[in-house]
Amino acid sequence: MFLVNVKIIFWLVFSFLFLLLAYSPFLVFPFTIIGLFLFGISNYQREYNKYVVLFLIFSCFSLLINVMSIPNFLNMSDDFTTYYNNYLSLYSGDLTALFQFSGGLEIGLPLINLFLSAIINGQYPFVLRFFHCFILLCLYLYLIKLIIKRLNLNWKDISLLLALMLCFFKLSLSFYFLRQGYSSLFILMGFFAINRSNRVLFFFLSALFHLSSIVIIPLIYFLLEVKGKKSHVLFRFSCVFISILILLFLSKISLISFDNVFLQKLNFFFYYLNNQSYVLNSIKSTLTALIYLIPLLALSFISKDYKHSNETRTIVSIIFFSISFSYLPSITTRLMMPIFTFLMGYFYFISFRFVKNIYIKIIIVLLTVSYLNINWIFKDVLYYYRYPMVSTTPFYYLSLDFLSIPNIDRSSLDSEVKIINENKI
Secondary structure: OOOOOHHHHHHHHHHHHHHHHHHOHHHHHHHHHHHHHHHHHOOOOHHHHHHHHHHHHHHHHHHHHHHHOOOOOOEOOOOHHHHHHHHHHHHOOOHHHHHOOHHHOOOHHHHHHHHHHHHHOOOOHHHHHHHHHHHHHHHHHHHHHHHHHHHOOOHHHHHHHHHHHHHHOOHHHHHHOHHHHHHHHHHHHHHHOOOHHHHHHHHHHHHHHOOOHHHHHHHHHHHHHOOOHHHHHHHHHHHHHHHHHHHHOHHHHOOOOOOOOOOOHHHHHHHOOOOHHHHHHHHHHHHHHHHHHHHHHHHHHHOHHHHOOHHHHHHHHHHHHHHHOOOOOOHHHHHOHHHHHHHHHHHHHHHHHHOOOHHHHHHHHHHHHHHHHHHHHHHOOOOOOOOOOOOOOOOOOOHHHHOOOOOOOHHHOEOOOOOOOOOOO
């Protein structure tokens, strides 16, 4: 029997991940997530620390490359068109663009665009997009740091938390709803911050990016902080009751229109209440988001302690709220964005602390990783639209991010477009 040099193993793993990142970046993410997960459920040793950091770094690179492969400017629904034009206005010196959103109250994103205009110094939309995705990812990692500090986790638990948080992290969705993506992250930072003054600061920053935070903060506060069983039962009953009232007066509510800057965002929801396709799409999106909660409900039948925990009450309340208002266009996905987009992995981590059966954990993670990767690799037509999934040229995807594109008239884009992706496997 002979001893294998630990350093050689580390550099072999590094080289393997580096080659994957260079020639086939989509494979990096499942490898690193599964690696982090295995460290999180194994007999952890101090030597694993450097592997946790290594897998974290490579998984983040893979996430960025995956999201950067999605196209922009294909149709009118792409909000990034507006944000890129805002960037171009600031780049050209038009500081009035700082006050473009919600009467100048939502100044957060324009301020970031102003800062990035000095760094990018050109009309490069995909470079701008990279920086926004990078900032979102950094903020998400900071949120994870706050959770680690709040829960006082050791390295083994940190590895498991990272695996689950990154696995369920929807970076593409947080970029698609960019202003609310920033806002949602600051809301969650506020709830996990230990210092009260930091909480106030984060909540204030969230409002600078999206005024909907004024409504979302009390909702998320109830779901994350209120523990009483009676309170959650009352909340669920209220969701069903209000939902029925809205349905009864649907014809009148759809005619409502607000001029107030704080209430104007409701105009979209009221306007499309009678649009059947929007309503059906809203229900479909809600049910898709709720799929990820089904394993958590299943775990509550396995562990009695988890079944009666505060987290299970929260999960059931989320389901009641989401289904009750699923027919309202984008209401559920918007108001629940902090949970569906950023915090799903946290709920899985908490549930895993109740479940002792290691095989159940392995099955859930493997199925989840497989489902997520199969979905965006084979089904989602947008991923790897801009460049192929595999190439013989190392880092082939970098050259495509420096395309120079001038101001884009969003109204001239097609309302609907059939996307054909020939880069899919």
